Amino acid sequence: MSKEEYRIVKGQVMVPYELALGRTWSEFYDYLKEEKIMGKKCGKCSRVLVPPRSFCPRCFEDMDEWVEVSQEGVVETWVYVNMPFFAQEIKIPFISAQIRLDGSDTGFIHQVAGIDLSDFDSVRETVKLGGRVKAVWSKEKKGNILDIAYFEPVK
Amino acid sequence: MRRVAITHVAQSSGAESRESLMDFTYQINREILDKAGLKREDVGCIIAGSADIFHSGLSCANAFDWDGIGAFLKEGSRAEESAMSFIYGCMRILSGHYDTVLVTALVKGSENPDNDPITSFYGDPFYLRPVGINESVVAAMQMRQYMERYKVTEEQCAKVAVKNLANALFNPYADRKRRVSLKDVMSSERVYDPLKALECAPKSDGVVSVLLASESRAKKLTKKPVWFAGYGCSMDHFNPGDRDLLNGQLKTAAAAAYKMAGVRDPKKKIDVAEVCEPYAFQELLWCEQLGFCGEGGGGKLIDSGATQMDGALPVNPSGGVLATNPYPARGLYRIAEAALQIKGEAGEHQVGKKVKTALAHSTHGFGGQCHSVVILSA
Numbered sequence: 001m002s003k004e005e006y007r008i009v010k011g012q013v014m015v016p017y018e019l020a021l022g023r024t025w026s027e028f029y030d031y032l033k034e035e036k037i038m039g040k041k042c043g044k045c046s047r048v049l050v051p052p053r054s055f056c057p058r059c060f061e062d063m064d065e066w067v068e069v070s071q072e073g074v075v076e077t078w079v080y081v082n083m084p085f086f087a088q089e090i091k092i093p094f095i096s097a098q099i100r101l102d103g104s105d106t107g108f109i110h111q112v113a114g115i116d117l118s119d120f121d122s123v124r125e126t127v128k129l130g131g132r133v134k135a136v137w138s139k140e141k142k143g144n145i146l147d148i149a150y151f152e153p154v155k
Numbered sequence: 156m157r158r159v160a161i162t163h164v165a166q167s168s169g170a171e172s173r174e175s176l177m178d179f180t181y182q183i184n185r186e187i188l189d190k191a192g193l194k195r196e197d198v199g200c201i202i203a204g205s206a207d208i209f210h211s212g213l214s215c216a217n218a219f220d221w222d223g224i225g226a227f228l229k230e231g232s233r234a235e236e237s238a239m240s241f242i243y244g245c246m247r248i249l250s251g252h253y254d255t256v257l258v259t260a261l262v263k264g265s266e267n268p269d270n271d272p273i274t275s276f277y278g279d280p281f282y283l284r285p286v287g288i289n290e291s292v293v294a295a296m297q298m299r300q301y302m303e304r305y306k307v308t309e310e311q312c313a314k315v316a317v318k319n320l321a322n323a324l325f326n327p328y329a330d331r332k333r334r335v336s337l338k339d340v341m342s343s344e345r346v347y348d349p350l351k352a353l354e355c356a357p358k359s360d361g362v363v364s365v366l367l368a369s370e371s372r373a374k375k376l377t378k379k380p381v382w383f384a385g386y387g388c389s390m391d392h393f394n395p396g397d398r399d400l401l402n403g404q405l406k407t408a409a410a411a412a413y414k415m416a417g418v419r420d421p422k423k424k425i426d427v428a429e430v431c432e433p434y435a436f437q438e439l440l441w442c443e444q445l446g447f448c449g450e451g452g453g454g455k456l457i458d459s460g461a462t463q464m465d466g467a468l469p470v471n472p473s474g475g476v477l478a479t480n481p482y483p484a485r486g487l488y489r490i491a492e493a494a495l496q497i498k499g500e501a502g503e504h505q506v507g508k509k510v511k512t513a514l515a516h517s518t519h520g521f522g523g524q525c526h527s528v529v530i531l532s533a
């Protein structure tokens with residue numbers, strides 16, 4: 001039998017999961033429904049983490065203090081995604097960015113949109129490292145990360 | 156302390172194999188036992204490196220591969236990152252419990268989905284996954300910061316792909332075999348701008364095995380034992396936003412490995428390096444963090460020619476991960492290639508200089524979340 005005649009079996013795996021968000025992330029998403037971006041502040045190192053954690057991973061101590069951070073921030077880095085991949089629901093092209101929200105000490109990963117994304121050269125003119133962006137809210141809130149529709153450049 | 160040596164190495168081609176994973180695994184592990192003149196019963200214990208559901212579509216893939224490794228009815232274990240399989244194997248000898256350990260890593264990348272949908276599962280389902288993240292997205296974010304902070308150019312990053320794919324032409328086991336020019340890389344599709352298609356690793360098949368032995372056993376098994384000299388590993392935060400993407404944990408891992416191996420000046424002491432660079436620019440960044448050049452000096456390093464096959468410190472003479480990317484097995488491939496360079500048995504991609512000390516590096520996770528560094532010596 002030649003190698004070409006070896007057969008293959010096609011398979012697809014679909015199994016359901018139910019994953020707990022826990023208290024802190026549940027509350028974070030409840031705040032998003034109210035159009036508030038909340039972080040948690042570490043009592044030891046004073047860093048404000050967004051998204052919040054129930055404990056500071058560096059100090060390994062509980063974090064109890066909620067603080068509201070700005071809905072504006074600075075683009076720390078970004079990527080122009082022009083490659084579709086299986087199970088990705090966001091239509092390409094889109095911009096994935098890491099944003100340092102004012103009043104926070106972590107990079108917040110989300111999309112930058114609200115501009116013409118079809119022409120890459122003009123995108124490069126508009127989206128820059130260090131450029132300021134602000135949150136644009138989804139009209140319908142579902143209590144998830146996409147309640148923030150995207151961030152748009154501040155003019 | 157006891158010493159551990161790599162006595163033998165066997166590896167498959169990275170090209171698509173039509174063999175089943177079990178048969179594919181058997182062939183290479185049978186080959187390494189034949190090379191060493193050992194029977195399955197002679198091997199002390201077995202450590203595998205494989206990733207089950209996502210990289211093989213099989214749960215408990217080790218149950219399916221186990222027979223192909225010759226591991227049944229023996230002590231054995233498995234890690235999902237093959238550089239860790241290697242260190243677990245070394246430890247079974249260092250502890251004095253075994254005189255031989257077979258370490259193998261395996262995957263058939265050709266059978267499973269592309270890397271991007273698989274690596275999107277590195278992200279949590281509450282926050283990172285819904286915003287469209289995967290390994291390539293984070294790598295592109297890291298690349299843009301790297302170029303901006305250190306004024307490294309896109310061309311300098313692209314040169315890594317030109318170098319490594321040229322090296323791969325001399326490696327019979329390489330998967331992606333294509334001579335590319337700087338223009339080819341620069342004009343390849345901007346899949347995750349600033350990352351271009353030819354700067355991203357392919358998806359390969361691969362089974363690789365190394366036989367480890369204690370000092371007394373190694374000297375009986377081979378004339379050219381390759382000694383395990385140092386190891387370091389470190390893991391960064393889960394959330395890329397919690398880290399400085401340009402200052403991860405590689406320096407920490409390298410410092411531990413250098414200390415253990417007594418390497419004071421890596422630039423002088425390391426003769427050749429096999430570095431895990433799933434994205435071209437990462438080779439430059441990793442070279443900086445391994446101490447092969449100063450911070451921000453990666454662009455100049457590639458320009459200098461030092462990392463070419465005939466340079467002062469060749470990096471990835473095998474073609475690296477940009478040529479062959481059997482995902483969970485790629486770390487052990489780096490270790491096997493580093494060992495072959497010390498043995499002088501790398502064939503057409505044997506570097507010009509004499510190799511006494513070699514470095515192998517492995518990474519996984521978003522933007523190099525986890526790094527392992529292995530030092531081998533003649």
Ligand SMILES: [Zn+2]
Pocket residue numbers: 042043044045046047056057058059060
């Ligand atoms: Zn803290």
